[in-house]
Amino acid sequence: MILKTALRQRLPAKLLFSLALLTVLLFGPMLNASKAHADEFSLADQCPPSFALDRDNRCRMRNLYQLYDSLQERGLGGLKTALPKHRDGFSPQQIDLGRLLFFDPVLSADKNLSCGNCHNPNLGFSDGMARSIGAKGQVNERSAPTLWNSAFLKVFFWDARANSLEEQALGPLFAEHEMANTPQQLLASLKQIEVYPALFDQAFGDSGDSLVIDNIVTALTAFQSSLISLNSPYDRYAHGDSKALNEDQLLGLNVFRSFVARCSQCHMPPLFTNQQIAVIGTPEPTGLARDIGAEKTFSSRQLKGGFKVPTLRNIALTAPYMHSGRFATLREAAEFYNKGRGHAVPEGENLLLHWHISEPNLTDTELDRLVDFMGALTDEQFMPNIPQRVPSGLLNNTTNGGLVIAAGEQP
Amino acid sequence: MNSKFRIVLIILIFAGGWILGSNQNVAPTITNSAGGASYSGGYQAPSISGDIGAVPRRPNEGQVHIVNPGDSIQAAVEIAQPGDSIQVMPGTYSETVYIDKDDIHLRGVIQTGQRATLDGLGKLNDAILYSGNNIIIENFRITQYKGNGIMGQAGNNFEIRNNVIVDTGIYGIFPQLGTNGLIEHNVVSGIEDAAIYIGMSDNIHVAYNEVFDSVAGIEIENSRHAVVEHNNAHHNTGGILAFVTPGLPIKTTEDVIIRNNFVLSNNTPNFGAPGSIVSGIPAGTGILVMAADDVIIEGNIISNNKTAGIIINDHSYASTITMDEDSDPNADRTMILDNVMLNNGYDTIPQVTALALTELHTGPIDIVHAGPSNGSCIINRHRYRAVGIGNYTECDFTNTDSIDSYLLVGGAKPRIIKPSERGEIAYLGVCTGCHSYTGRLIGPSVQVIQAMYAGNPQGLVDYINAPIKKRDNFPAMPAQNYLDAETQMAVANYILAVEN
Numbered sequence: 001m002i003l004k005t006a007l008r009q010r011l012p013a014k015l016l017f018s019l020a021l022l023t024v025l026l027f028g029p030m031l032n033a034s035k036a037h038a039d040e041f042s043l044a045d046q047c048p049p050s051f052a053l054d055r056d057n058r059c060r061m062r063n064l065y066q067l068y069d070s071l072q073e074r075g076l077g078g079l080k081t082a083l084p085k086h087r088d089g090f091s092p093q094q095i096d097l098g099r100l101l102f103f104d105p106v107l108s109a110d111k112n113l114s115c116g117n118c119h120n121p122n123l124g125f126s127d128g129m130a131r132s133i134g135a136k137g138q139v140n141e142r143s144a145p146t147l148w149n150s151a152f153l154k155v156f157f158w159d160a161r162a163n164s165l166e167e168q169a170l171g172p173l174f175a176e177h178e179m180a181n182t183p184q185q186l187l188a189s190l191k192q193i194e195v196y197p198a199l200f201d202q203a204f205g206d207s208g209d210s211l212v213i214d215n216i217v218t219a220l221t222a223f224q225s226s227l228i229s230l231n232s233p234y235d236r237y238a239h240g241d242s243k244a245l246n247e248d249q250l251l252g253l254n255v256f257r258s259f260v261a262r263c264s265q266c267h268m269p270p271l272f273t274n275q276q277i278a279v280i281g282t283p284e285p286t287g288l289a290r291d292i293g294a295e296k297t298f299s300s301r302q303l304k305g306g307f308k309v310p311t312l313r314n315i316a317l318t319a320p321y322m323h324s325g326r327f328a329t330l331r332e333a334a335e336f337y338n339k340g341r342g343h344a345v346p347e348g349e350n351l352l353l354h355w356h357i358s359e360p361n362l363t364d365t366e367l368d369r370l371v372d373f374m375g376a377l378t379d380e381q382f383m384p385n386i387p388q389r390v391p392s393g394l395l396n397n398t399t400n401g402g403l404v405i406a407a408g409e410q411p
Numbered sequence: 412m413n414s415k416f417r418i419v420l421i422i423l424i425f426a427g428g429w430i431l432g433s434n435q436n437v438a439p440t441i442t443n444s445a446g447g448a449s450y451s452g453g454y455q456a457p458s459i460s461g462d463i464g465a466v467p468r469r470p471n472e473g474q475v476h477i478v479n480p481g482d483s484i485q486a487a488v489e490i491a492q493p494g495d496s497i498q499v500m501p502g503t504y505s506e507t508v509y510i511d512k513d514d515i516h517l518r519g520v521i522q523t524g525q526r527a528t529l530d531g532l533g534k535l536n537d538a539i540l541y542s543g544n545n546i547i548i549e550n551f552r553i554t555q556y557k558g559n560g561i562m563g564q565a566g567n568n569f570e571i572r573n574n575v576i577v578d579t580g581i582y583g584i585f586p587q588l589g590t591n592g593l594i595e596h597n598v599v600s601g602i603e604d605a606a607i608y609i610g611m612s613d614n615i616h617v618a619y620n621e622v623f624d625s626v627a628g629i630e631i632e633n634s635r636h637a638v639v640e641h642n643n644a645h646h647n648t649g650g651i652l653a654f655v656t657p658g659l660p661i662k663t664t665e666d667v668i669i670r671n672n673f674v675l676s677n678n679t680p681n682f683g684a685p686g687s688i689v690s691g692i693p694a695g696t697g698i699l700v701m702a703a704d705d706v707i708i709e710g711n712i713i714s715n716n717k718t719a720g721i722i723i724n725d726h727s728y729a730s731t732i733t734m735d736e737d738s739d740p741n742a743d744r745t746m747i748l749d750n751v752m753l754n755n756g757y758d759t760i761p762q763v764t765a766l767a768l769t770e771l772h773t774g775p776i777d778i779v780h781a782g783p784s785n786g787s788c789i790i791n792r793h794r795y796r797a798v799g800i801g802n803y804t805e806c807d808f809t810n811t812d813s814i815d816s817y818l819l820v821g822g823a824k825p826r827i828i829k830p831s832e833r834g835e836i837a838y839l840g841v842c843t844g845c846h847s848y849t850g851r852l853i854g855p856s857v858q859v860i861q862a863m864y865a866g867n868p869q870g871l872v873d874y875i876n877a878p879i880k881k882r883d884n885f886p887a888m889p890a891q892n893y894l895d896a897e898t899q900m901a902v903a904n905y906i907l908a909v910e911n
Contacts, residue, residue: 046911049839049843049844050839050840050843050844051839052835052839053911062835062836062838062839062840063836063839063840064836064837064840064841066828066836066840067826067828067833067836067898068825068826069825069826070565070588071565071588071589071590071611071612071613071661072613072661074660074661076565076588076611076660076661077564077565077587077588078542078564078565078566078588079511079542079564079565080542080543080565081565081588082826230840231840231841231844236893237511237893239893239894240512240893240894240895241892241893242489242511244893254507254509254536254537254540255536257540257564258507258536258537258540258558258559259536259537259558259559259562259580259581259582259585260536260537260557260558260580260581261536264564268660269564269565274659274660275660276658276659276660276735277658277733277735278658279733298734298736300734302733302734303733303734306733341685341686352733353686354658354686354733355686355687355688355731357686358684358686358687359684360557361557381844381845382843382844
C-alpha cells in the first residue's frame, strides 16, 4: 500500500482526479446501483492505437519493431530486433466488448471483483500487492503480473501452465481463490443483464446464442492483446535517438546488457523476457514454504522453484517484485542478484539454479544505474479508456483496487 | 572390489580380448578421403567461396576518426556516422565501448608490435559491445575486464579479427543472436568460460584462431551453419565444443563442420564458475558434441587429451543443465571423417571407463559416444580406439571439400519494408498515442494536421524533426528525429492521406 501511495504521489493530477471521482461515487450511490440501458453501450468500430483495421474488420498490430528482423524469427536480440510473434486479428467490437467485460465485477461469483482489480491499469495492470486478494478475501499464492504486451507471450502464469490468453482467462474466472465463479453462474449473470446478449451478438455475429464461455474468453483475449507498450525512452533509443536515454540510464543499459550482470540474457530485448523458465532461488516471504513453481507444470524436479522470466517493460509500475512480491523495490530486486549464487536458498534445499545466477559483484552505483535503466522501460501512451460504467451497473466496491474510482474516460 | 566381481571382470576382459582379436582378423574397410564424394548436406543457400568476408564491402569509405591515448574511444563512436571508421592509436584505454549504430569499422592501430590496449583494470564489465549491423572490430589487445572482451547482441554481418584477448572474465569473443559473422586470427587465453563462444547465431565462420588456457576453447552453442577450421585449441579444459544448452530460447545446434584444427593437450583443470554449463566439462576433452545434430568432424589433429579425443553425448550425461521439453537431448547424425588421433583418453573419467567396459574395451580412448544417436556415420573406423559407435554406418562421403564456408553472399539482408507500410507502421506504432483521426487526444487531430500540411509532406517532416510548441493548451510534442529520413517521409505522406 505504501508503494501504491508513492506511485500516486508521482501522479498528482491523477490523484486529484481520483479523489474527485471518489467523491462523486460516494455521494452518488443511486447512479451506481441502476442497471445500464442498452443504448448506453455501443461497441467501437475502430481499432485501438497501434492497430490497423483490415478489410475483414480485423485489427492488425503495427509497431516500429516490424521494421526489423530477428534470428530464426524468435523475436530475441538487441536494439533493432523484431518482437516475438503476436496475437492480433480481433475485431474492434470484440476488443471493446473485452474491455467492458474486463472491468465488470459481474464476472466474479460475488460480483465484487473484476479482472481490473488485480490488473489495475493505474498500477501497471498489476495491483501493487505482493500476492493478490481473491473474491472472498483470500490471499493468493502469487502476485498479479502486468498485462502490458501480453500479445507477445506464449506461456502464461508464473509457472507457465497455460499456453494461450484464452486458457489463462479460464483460470482466475473459475478458481475458488480468485474470482470463484462457475461457468453456469457466469453465463446466467451475464444473460440477466439486458445489454450483454446484444453486445455479444454484435461482436460475434448475430446468432442469438453468442453469449458463451468461449466468446467471453475470446473477448478478454482481444482486449488484453490490445495493450501495447513499446514507446518508452528505451524504445526511442533503440530506434536511433541517441539522446533518448539520460546518462544514468545509458550507464544502466550497459550494466544491464553486460556479461557481468547478465540481466539481458533472460530479460532479453525487445520484449525484455526470453519466455523461458528460470530457477533463481529468491527467498519466499517469511513463514511461507518454497513455491515449487514450474516443477508442477512440467513434472520435473529440475524445475523446482522455477518461474517464467517476466517482462521488464513497465516494471517500475508494478512493485513489489518476484512471484510472491518478496522485494518491495527494484533496488532490492536488483540487489538479490548481486548477493551471490544461492545465498537465499536454505541449507539442505537442493535447487538447480540457473547458470546465469552468479556473483557479479556490482557496485552500489551500478545497482542504482540498473534501477535508472529499468525506469526507462515505462510507457503508458496507449492506455485504454477505462469505462466509467459497465453493463452490469456494478461499480467496483472492493477496497483493494480502487480501480473505477481512480480512472475515467479521457476528458 | 570384491573377489567374485573381480573374477567376473577378468573373464569379461579376457572374452573381450578374444572378441577384439577376432575383429582384428577381418580386413578393415579402408576409405581414401583424398578422393570420393564430398558432403552434399548442409546449408544450401549460395555461400561465399574464395576471399571470404562477412561485412559487405563499402562502395565509398566514410570519414576516419583517429583516437589517441588520453582520448575516449566512445566519444569517437558517438560522432561517427554509419560508413565511418575509427582508428585507435597504440596506448592504453580503460572504458567500455558500445556501438549502437550500423556500419562502423573499429580498428586498433598496431605500430611496431604496440597495440591499442583496452584495460578493464579488473573493474569494468565488458570491453566492446555492439548491437549494430556491419561491424568490424580488429587489432585490439583486451585485458582485465570482468565480463566479455567483445560481445555482439543481435548485430548481423560482423568481422572480429586479429585481436589479442588475455585474462578477461567470462567470454573472450561472444557474438550472440547474430547472422553471418567471421571470427579469425584472434589469440584468446585465460578465459573462465569459452575463449570464443558463438551463442544462438547462424552462418558463422571461425578460423585461424589460437585459443588456450581457458575452460572451453571454441564453443558453438544453439547455433546453426557454422564452420570451425584451422584453429589451434590447446591447453584448455575442453578444446572445441558443439552444444545444445537447454533452457535457452533458441533450441537447436545443427550443421557444424569442425575441420583441420589442432586440438592438443586440453587437460587444464576446470576453473569454470560453479553452476556454469562448462563447469561440467571433464578436463582432457578434445572435441565435445552434446545434443548437437549434423556435426562433421574432419581433418583435425587431436592429441594428448586425457579423457577422450572426441566425446559425443546426450543431455542425460550433463549434470549442470536444466530440463527443457522443447530441447531435443540427443546428438544425431554425427559424421566422423578422417582425423589424426594420438594418445587420447589415457586417463579418463569413471563414466567413460564404465561405458567402455560394457563393450569390453580397456585402455586409452579416442572416441566415445554416450547416449542414443540416429544416422551417425564414420569412415576408417578401424584406426580409432572407439566406444559407443557400434551403430555408426559408413559415411557415403569422405570430405567437405564442396563447402568453403556458410557465410552469406552479400551479407544478411535487412528486412525490406515498402514506404507505404513504413508510414502505416510509424503512424500506428507511435503517432496514434497522441493523435486520433477526429478530435483531440493529446495533440491535435489528424484532420487538423491534414488541413495545415495539405500537399506539403516536407513541411510535416520538418515539423516532426524539430517540433515547436504551437498551441498554449497543448503539451509540446517530442521530436521524432530518431526515425530515419525514409520513414519520416513515409509517415508524413501516410498522415496526409489517411482517411479514418
